[in-house]
Each structure stands twice: as structure tokens, then as C-alpha cells.
Amino acid sequence: MKKNSYLGENIIKNILVLIVAVLFFPMIANSAQLLPIEQIGNFLLLVSILLVAVCFANFAFTYEKCNVAAIGQRYLAHIATFIFMLLLALLLISLVIIIQILIPSIFQITLVVSILLYLGIALYDFWDLLRINEV
Numbered sequence: 001m002k003k004n005s006y007l008g009e010n011i012i013k014n015i016l017v018l019i020v021a022v023l024f025f026p027m028i029a030n031s032a033q034l035l036p037i038e039q040i041g042n043f044l045l046l047v048s049i050l051l052v053a054v055c056f057a058n059f060a061f062t063y064e065k066c067n068v069a070a071i072g073q074r075y076l077a078h079i080a081t082f083i084f085m086l087l088l089a090l091l092l093i094s095l096v097i098i099i100q101i102l103i104p105s106i107f108q109i110t111l112v113v114s115i116l117l118y119l120g121i122a123l124y125d126f127w128d129l130l131r132i133n134e135v
Helices: 003-034 037-060 071-102 104-130
Strands: none
Touching: 003 071, 003 104, 037 071, 037 104, 071 104
16 A cells, blocks of 8 residues: 555544544533633643643654554554544643633634644644655
């Protein structure tokens, strides 16, 4: 199998991440609205810690150490990166919503930074896949 088909699988994975994240958006927004105002800071701290952990897990993974020619390994790699990227998207959505509630004056900058962060991680995912060496 060629890198083009791997890229096709990766595109599908990334589209699925965005679809699932959009589907979860209303639930996250509703749950955030129900948080007691005195607990929002604690929730923001928790989201920040989880973001760091997910980013670390995502960047620790590499397609280079995976035998992408073996369909099982390749799909496990796609599933792992799907989970990392979905968690990242959901946590960024939570962060943006909480910032909108807690500090509305910086909502727009937080939204832009979060979009850029996610875009960078998605691009990293593609770059990592492109640098594999096929035997």
C-alpha cells in the first residue's frame, strides 16, 4: 500500500475527529453552563492538566515506529491518534467554553489560539505519517 492511501485513511480519521467533536459541543456547552461559578477555576485547571497529558501522549507516538504495511498495526496507530486528537479537540472546546464564561474579554483570542493549536497538531499528524519509511 502506498503513502497516498495512508493519507486517505488519515484524512478520514481527521474528519471523523472533527465530526465527533462537533457532535459533543452542545453537551460540553450545556455541562459548562451548569458548573457552579466557584468551581469553574478548578475545572479550568483540570482541563489544562489533561491538555498537557494528551499533548505529551500524542507527540510521544510516531508512525515511524509502526509497521504501517501491516493493516492491524496501521489501524491501531490510527485509532490511538484518533483518540489523542479527539481528546485534544474536546478539551480545547471545553477550555474555550469555560473561558467564554469566566473571562469573556479574552474569548476570541482563546478561540483563535485553540484553533491554531489543533491545526498544528493535525498537521503534525500528517507530517509524522509522511515521514515513514516503507520497506
